[in-house]
Structure formats: C-alpha cells, structure tokens
Amino acid sequence: MGLSWRSGLRSLGRQNLxxxxxxxxxxxxxxxIHFVVLQYDARAGDAAAEMAEVTAATGVTLxxxxxxxxxxxxxxxxxLLAGLDLVVSAGTAVGxxxxxxxxxxxRFHHMAAWAALRTGASPLMVTAHIRAYFIANSSSGKLFFVAISLHRAADGGCPAGCGSS
Known part of the structure; x- marks a missing residue:
C-alpha cells in the first residue's frame, strides 16, 4: 500500500492541512499491510525524521x-503507483x-474536498474515494474509520475501492 501523508508545500497557510x-x-x-512511502522528501528532512520516529515507536517497516x-x-x-494495490494519500499530487x-x-482531507462535488469521489477519477476527514491536530478518531476499512480489505471482506465515503 502506498502512503503519502502530506504535501511538500507546507507554507504557514498550509501547515495544518x-x-x-x-x-x-x-x-x-x-x-x-506493507507500506510503501510515496513522500518526495522521504530520504531527508521532516519526512525522514517522521519515518524514523514511527519505526522506533511501532516497529513498522516503511x-x-x-x-x-x-x-x-x-x-x-x-x-511504482501502478504496482500498488492501494494508495492512501492526503490531497497531494501523489493522490x-x-x-x-x-x-x-x-484520500483524506481536512474538510470536504471541493473536487468531489459532494459525492465522496471525484467524478473525473472514479477510483478515488474520500475515506476520512480530519480536523487539524485532532485526527485520531477519524482515521479509525480508514483503519477499519483496511482491516476489512486485508481480510478479503471489502475490495480496496469499496465502502461508503
């Protein structure tokens, strides 16, 4: 599974997105679930430091x-993207x-995605599903929904693109 958790553009106005x-x-x-990091800055800087922190805390291999x-x-x-079973991404170019x-x-967003036109998915990209919204600095409960979806997919109960938005 591919993972992109933030954009490389994180100016003050975008920091909490x-x-x-x-x-x-x-x-x-x-x-x-095997995670493939799709962050542009994964070898250095903030993303590399975050990866080291998470690996040390959880033992998860990224x-x-x-x-x-x-x-x-x-x-x-x-x-690389074409070889993955699923991509979970913030609102980034990767997604x-x-x-x-x-x-x-x-996709996960800090608010409803305007491009979804209130449908839960972009009408231009039918394989993209808006899976969870989060409020900046208060996301743990919202990501639980995505984790449950992944559990179901891993157990064969729900193909990668299914489920409600």
Missing part, C-alpha cells in the same frame, strides 16, 4: 525505493496521479 506520520499510526499498525526520485522521475513514480492512473486511491 496535513497529518503527521505519527497521527497515522492507526493505519500503520493494521496487520499484513519501504522506500532508494533509487527512485519521486519528485523528478514522473514515469518511474507512475510505474491525483494515482487516481488518474486508475489505481484504487483513498
């Missing part, structure tokens, strides 16, 4: 393609590209 990786622990601890530049190698990034490729994509 995304989650920290630690806030995503309810998802990361779902058994039998996989990273060391020889793939996710920011500048769009073809390689698209190939947009995944859905545009037709991959099952679960």
């Amino acid at each position: 995304y989650l920290t990786l630690m806030q995503m622990v309810p998802l990361l601890t779902v058994p039998d 996989r990273l393609w060391e020889d793939l530049d996710l920011r500048d190698d769009q073809e390689g990034g698209a190939a 947009e590209l995944s859905a545009a490729l037709g991959m099952p994509t679960w």
Whole structure:
C-alpha cells in the first residue's frame, strides 16, 4: 500500500492541512499491510525524521525505493503507483496521479474536498474515494474509520475501492 501523508508545500497557510506520520499510526499498525512511502522528501528532512520516529515507536517497516526520485522521475513514480494495490494519500499530487492512473486511491482531507462535488469521489477519477476527514491536530478518531476499512480489505471482506465515503 502506498502512503503519502502530506504535501511538500507546507507554507504557514498550509501547515495544518496535513497529518503527521505519527497521527497515522492507526493505519500503520493494521496487520499484513506493507507500506510503501510515496513522500518526495522521504530520504531527508521532516519526512525522514517522521519515518524514523514511527519505526522506533511501532516497529513498522516503511519501504522506500532508494533509487527512485519521486519528485523528478514522473514515469518511474507512475510505474511504482501502478504496482500498488492501494494508495492512501492526503490531497497531494501523489493522490491525483494515482487516481488518474486508475489505481484504487483513498484520500483524506481536512474538510470536504471541493473536487468531489459532494459525492465522496471525484467524478473525473472514479477510483478515488474520500475515506476520512480530519480536523487539524485532532485526527485520531477519524482515521479509525480508514483503519477499519483496511482491516476489512486485508481480510478479503471489502475490495480496496469499496465502502461508503
């Protein structure tokens, strides 16, 4: 499963639009799910520090393609996305590209996504589902819904794109 928890653009006005990786622990601890990190800055900076913190706290292994530049190698990034069973993403280019490729994509936002036109999914990207909303700095209860969905998918009870929005 691919994972992108925030955008690389985090100016003061955008800082609270995304989650920290630690806030995503309810998802990361779902058994039998292998996580592939899709963050552009996963090798250095904040994302690398967050990954080290979560791994130390939970023991979860977060996989990273060391020889793939996710920011500048769009073809390689698209190939990686196409090989995943599911992408869970904040409102980022990663989530947009995944859905545009037709991959099952679960998006989470700080508020209802305007592009979903109140439908729970973008009418332009039918494989993208808005799975959870969160309020900045208060997300743990909302991510529980996504974790339950992943449990069901892992048990074979719900294919990756199913369920209510």
